[in-house]
Ligand SMILES: C[S@@+](CC[C@H](N)C(=O)[O-])C[C@H]1O[C@@H](n2cnc3c(N)ncnc32)[C@H](O)[C@@H]1O
Ligand SMILES: Nc1nc2[nH]cc(C(=O)O)c2c(=O)[nH]1
Ligand code: SF4
């Protein structure tokens with residue numbers, strides 16, 4: 001059984017696929033925060049911008065089988081078929097790797113999707129995921145040490161970018177931490193990238209665009 005907060009169609013807002021039409025499948029629950037505001041101060045990850053509690057969002061629910069889940073994702077896709085572009089699903093959360101298993105990846109592929117994931121990197125991934133974005137958190141060990149994007153929210157004083165530079169990723173991105181200090185964080189992120197060109201800026205474009 002898969003517990004899903006919401007399933008929706010939008011543009012990928014962040015990372016190296018920003019702008020790509022995508023179905024977002026947001027898994028309920030995270031291993032680094034309960035998702036409740038009363039617990040935020042003692043969470044391992046304290047800056048989360050997302051509601052991943054429950055199954056009550058648009059398209060959310062409990063899906064008994066991987067085939068049911070993949071069918072719901074396919075139903076959410078609104079793009080016209082094209083020979084050179086597959087439908088694209090981004091599994092996120094919450095922490096998707098608490099639930100996303102080999103069956104679910106295979107069922108999404110069987111529905112014709114290219115499968116992407118946004119993860120905190122603290123759990124191993126099933127085989128065959130087409131695009132892996134790991135976003136490390138200061139106080140949580142990364143076990144998923146290879147993938148496509150390494151997207152670090154910046155600044156996290158206990159997680160400087162140098163700590164991750166040796167990992168096996170195609171791209172290294174810094175994403176300004178949203179919250180009360182967003183203006184200063186954008187400035188600091190731009191300055192860091194200009195000095196360390198192995199890092200590139202990732203903005204959360206969906207927030208500026210006012211889309212989900
Ligand atoms: C909500 S998380 C869900 C996936 C997974 N749990 C993770 O942390 O990667 C999706 C993305 O949003 C980023 N994120 C969360 N809160 C943020 C914030 N306040 N500012 C910038 N990025 C944030 C995460 O680092 C991650 O890259
Ligand atoms: N448009 C859009 N792009 C995103 N990229 C990663 C997101 C996430 O919450 O994982 C996200 C999101 O919530 N919306
Ligand atoms: S690991 Fe991801 S989902 Fe969990 S609290 Fe942090 S940003 Fe939110």
Ligand SMILES: [Mg+2]
Nearest residue numbers: 049050092212
């Ligand atoms: Mg988000």
